[in-house]
Amino acid sequence: MVHAVKTDKNISKRFRWIDPFQEGWSIFKESILGKIGLTLLIIFALMALFSFIPPQIDPMYHPMTGVDPEISHSTGPSARHWLGTDFMGRDLFSQLLAGARVAFMVGVSAAFMSIFLGTAIGMIAGYSGKGIDTLLMRLADMIMVMPTLLVILILSSLFGQLNIWTIVLIIALFRWPGVSRVIRAQTLSLKQRPFIEAARVAGASHLRIIFRHIMPNVLPLSFLYMTFRVTSAIIIEAALAFLGFGDPGTVSWGMMLQWVWKTGHMFNAPYWLLPPGICISLITLSFYMLGRAMDEVLDPRLRKEEGAG
Template structure:
């Protein structure tokens, strides 16, 4: 083939993917929920990135160990401390920034793990069917009925303080069944579609059918569920931390709430109580809105150029 043709084809291929992305982006941004969600997330993302700055300015702004020597108890907002300080003189604003980092870390990694696990299990169960399907789905049912927060609480009580990564892992291990059920249902319907037969006639192996033909069709759905899983992971982590079973080495929003409560500042220091509470609500809300907007991107019925999926 001539060099020119190859170049031309490569350009066409790039154009195709760009066009596809722009199309999705347009639908996404057309949705007001999507716009609000993404701008809130950008804000939280900036907070997480900026969390590295205050400790660099002055060691007393370190969210965990930095203590303002002039402050002995919680004080309200001032020029030095934009959101005030906590009971031992630590800066609440820098804690809030650090909390954003932890929220992203916990939310995204726990959601990612549970979605990867859930997708793998769901595709296997749906594609294999019969005994494998029954076994995997009954296991999923068993895990699904366990109340995640309660079980993690008991484990934390049993094994002492859990590190943040253990918490992430626990959330992932307890939250995959929902994803796997959705993915299994989708796989079951995809398996019956003629293009799977066509792939078999073309000589595709089972692995190739799963990865090349079924996975691209369930991945958007898995990605969608990931945004909802992020929400639940953040809430679970915050709950754990608030109840005193968080990782004592990290400053998360739930941990900040616990400090407010434990030191009896619940109704004395709104400048301390409100920011982490509002942040938890807003970040879960923004991931939820992101998910809803993506739902519209992925729902073929709402898109004019796609027929029948």
């Protein structure tokens, strides 16, 4: 019928799912912070990706177990070891690459879990209101004021060395309240919006309203908070590892710093101390900058002036 012909003409007018991303990208591109953050992140991601290569070349480049048979103490940069070696002759460059992988793993998974928890709890609290809201928010307050690092230290002194995934889980469990507060506030304001009321009048159930109408509208905010949560997760993991409570089976940047300190190379091996320190600062900074730029994409008020007709 007429439809078939008409659609062709209007195909360009049609809305594709990719469009909001393209539009967001064009705004993102204009943010200097975003560009720097993204470039840094791509570098770190490449590092994490390439961390699998050195052990393939020679087993002595394995970040944990590979020891250069000819070296038995810390040495400076050389052609054989680009960044030098640690106290027992392990390659620092491959350790640094492995650290990037761990940072991503810890950061993203802990952030993802805490965002998942925070979003779910925030939506439930905001949407149901009254008793459930009060209960959940008081719980959030209680957890929010607990010092995460201290609690993990106590836990690990109780249960001995913690595995890296346990640490991730604990970080996630302690980091959701901030997100849930924001999501709850957003849900509260969405709940009053006529399109939610329209769905109610149409007969939609509470679950349908939450998943179909509220969730798509709060998810962008959740993902924004995820970038900030990644930052805090990486810092917590690094701090734990540096204090000696990290997972002894993984090579993270915090762990590298701990080795520098424990073996007394703090002040005489800058080639060993600086790279992980700089990496930790830069990766947290880059996630933060990415978050700021995304904030600009999501919140029209932060954008630069755009013409109104």
